Amino acid sequence: MLEVNHVYKSYSKTSTGFRKKSMPVLMDITFPINKGEWVALVGESGSGKSTLSRLMLGLEKADSGNVLIEGKTAAKWIKENRGKMSVVFQDYTSSVNPSFKVKDIINESLKLTNHSKIMESLMEKVDLPLSLLDRYPHELSGGQLQRVCIARAISTNPTFLVLDEAVSSLDVPIQAQILELLHKLKKEFGMTCLFIAHDLQTVAYLCDAVMFLHEGKIVERVETENLANVQSEYAKRLLNSVIRFS
Numbered sequence: 203m204l205e206v207n208h209v210y211k212s213y214s215k216t217s218t219g220f221r222k223k224s225m226p227v228l229m230d231i232t233f234p235i236n237k238g239e240w241v242a243l244v245g246e247s248g249s250g251k252s253t254l255s256r257l258m259l260g261l262e263k264a265d266s267g268n269v270l271i272e273g274k275t276a277a278k279w280i281k282e283n284r285g286k287m288s289v290v291f292q293d294y295t296s297s298v299n300p301s302f303k304v305k306d307i308i309n310e311s312l313k314l315t316n317h318s319k320i321m322e323s324l325m326e327k328v329d330l331p332l333s334l335l336d337r338y339p340h341e342l343s344g345g346q347l348q349r350v351c352i353a354r355a356i357s358t359n360p361t362f363l364v365l366d367e368a369v370s371s372l373d374v375p376i377q378a379q380i381l382e383l384l385h386k387l388k389k390e391f392g393m394t395c396l397f398i399a400h401d402l403q404t405v406a407y408l409c410d411a412v413m414f415l416h417e418g419k420i421v422e423r424v425e426t427e428n429l430a431n432v433q434s435e436y437a438k439r440l441l442n443s444v445i446r447f448s
């Protein structure tokens with residue numbers, strides 16, 4: 203359903219002197235994500251994960267190559283299928299308008315005038331009490347606010363979901379709760395998902411396959427059940443570090 207084909211992306215880097223240097227970030231990225239599949243993209247900070255997610259969300263253009271969804275460029279598909287591609291970012295605080303109440307945040311994509319029943323059902327889906335609907339973001343905990351962002355993301359019943367480090371800035375026990383919630387939603391909604399993370403532990407629980415992004419290239423893709431048998435040096439190193447320190 204989604205294909206990334208030979209994508210290259212670089213940014214210009216300011217250097218001393220007058221010439222701007224080009225810094226390659228993504229090099230020849232190619233992979234498919236099949237319908238209903240949850241695929242993780244794992245890599246260290248600065249490896250290009252968010253750049254790739256912006257390309258997939260149609261927010262930036264590749265230098266060459268393309269991202270196709272159901273045969274159309276990502277930007278075109280998203281325009282024609284409003285609300286069918288949703289994203290949850292790491293930074294839940296800056297993802298919401300601080301002057302909006304929870305009910306208005308969740309209603310941002312739906313734009314309903316009479317929304318109480320739908321709001322209530324979305325709050326139930328993300329395990330939040332209805333009493334929070336009239337609160338402002340600063341009156342919520344980080345975990346509660348990220349649940350609100352997830353409720354907003356699923357409100358339109360998306361076909362495709364990008365989770366860009368969606369649990370990374372939460373405390374470990376809260377991370378576990380959000381992962382459990384995502385697991386439940388995965389089963390209930392059957393959407394396709396790209397799950398971006400810098401650590402393997404979170405993705406192993408949720409995803410069907412893992413791609414390792416290293417120095418702008420996908421060095422390996424493996425089914426989650428075969429994680430123990432990765433071949434590339436980079437994937438082995440990441441895996442060993444998890445086993446050693448967990």
Ligand SMILES: Nc1ncnc2c1ncn2[C@@H]1O[C@H](COP(=O)(O)OP(=O)(O)OP(=O)(O)O)[C@@H](O)[C@H]1O
Nearest residue numbers: 213214227245246247248249250251252253254400
């Ligand atoms: N708009 C931009 N202009 C210039 N350089 C950029 C831009 N966006 C990203 N970069 C650079 O591209 C590289 C990859 O950044 P990106 O945010 O995609 O990495 P990441 O893997 O998501 O990192 P993190 O896990 O820390 O979020 C970094 O060196 C970053 O400084």
